[in-house]
Amino acid sequence: MTAEAALADQWRSLLSRYSRIAHDLDRELQSGHGLTVSEYEALDQLLCRPPCKVRVQDLVESMHLSQSALSRTVARLEKCGLVERAMCDTDRRGVFVTPTEEGRRVHGEARPTYLQVLARHLS
Amino acid sequence: MTAEAALADQWRSLLSRYSRIAHDLDRELQSGHGLTVSEYEALDQLLCRPPCKVRVQDLVESMHLSQSALSRTVARLEKCGLVERAMCDTDRRGVFVTPTEEGRRVHGEARPTYLQVLARHLS
DNA sequence: GGACGATACATGCAGATGCATCTAACGTCC
């Protein structure tokens, strides 16, 4: 009984922290840089990976998005000129995603906003 | 620099835990009981409040949903016969939401599923 | 009592998501 209440409390606390941060991130990245959280985090993943040339499949594994959602996220980023999609030579089913210069710039601008929100919420 | 990495790690960890749990909750509540997480949690809030007769406004404050999303969540629950909406006598702008017998039953059935998922993920 | 700003909830709308499915390319087995 108490164990159940403890579980529920733990979840409620996690949910609460998550919701507040996600909401703020979304609001500030959107209004300041025109990015959704998923878009920012996809850019972030791309730029943190040395080759900067990542298959969509690899991004799926490192993000908490379904394959379809990520496919569309990449499509939006491409439409905004922040990434480019390129055929993968060795496996023509695959798609390499690479950030553009503009993508690097926008990510660089958005990064302080992102970190500020995190700092505000996380000790 | 390291502080920034620590922030990002903390957020990534929170996001990861949240996503896994929310996803499992959604999948299992949906397939087993036809409820979204928001619907379950709204029912839960209603049933945990002694009077069981709560204004929509009060629910908004205890849930991480916008007012419009909650309005629709209540509408869905009403459509399924799990709650009833009633005019508030003292303030006719207000709406009281009360669980039906069916609502209590469904919540009672879903509760073990919900707690099992939480137990699986939270220590 | 009438005008006016504030509050409670509903709703139009646009956007993001997941599931199921589709297409194209891969790899293997014969």
Next chain:
DNA sequence: GGACGTTAGATGCATCTGCATGTATCGTCC
């Protein structure tokens, strides 16, 4: 080389969400 199961990614569709706004009611001030 052709058939077949598998895999990478794109897309149709339904759903949930938030923002902005609409509608009705409240409370106050004159």
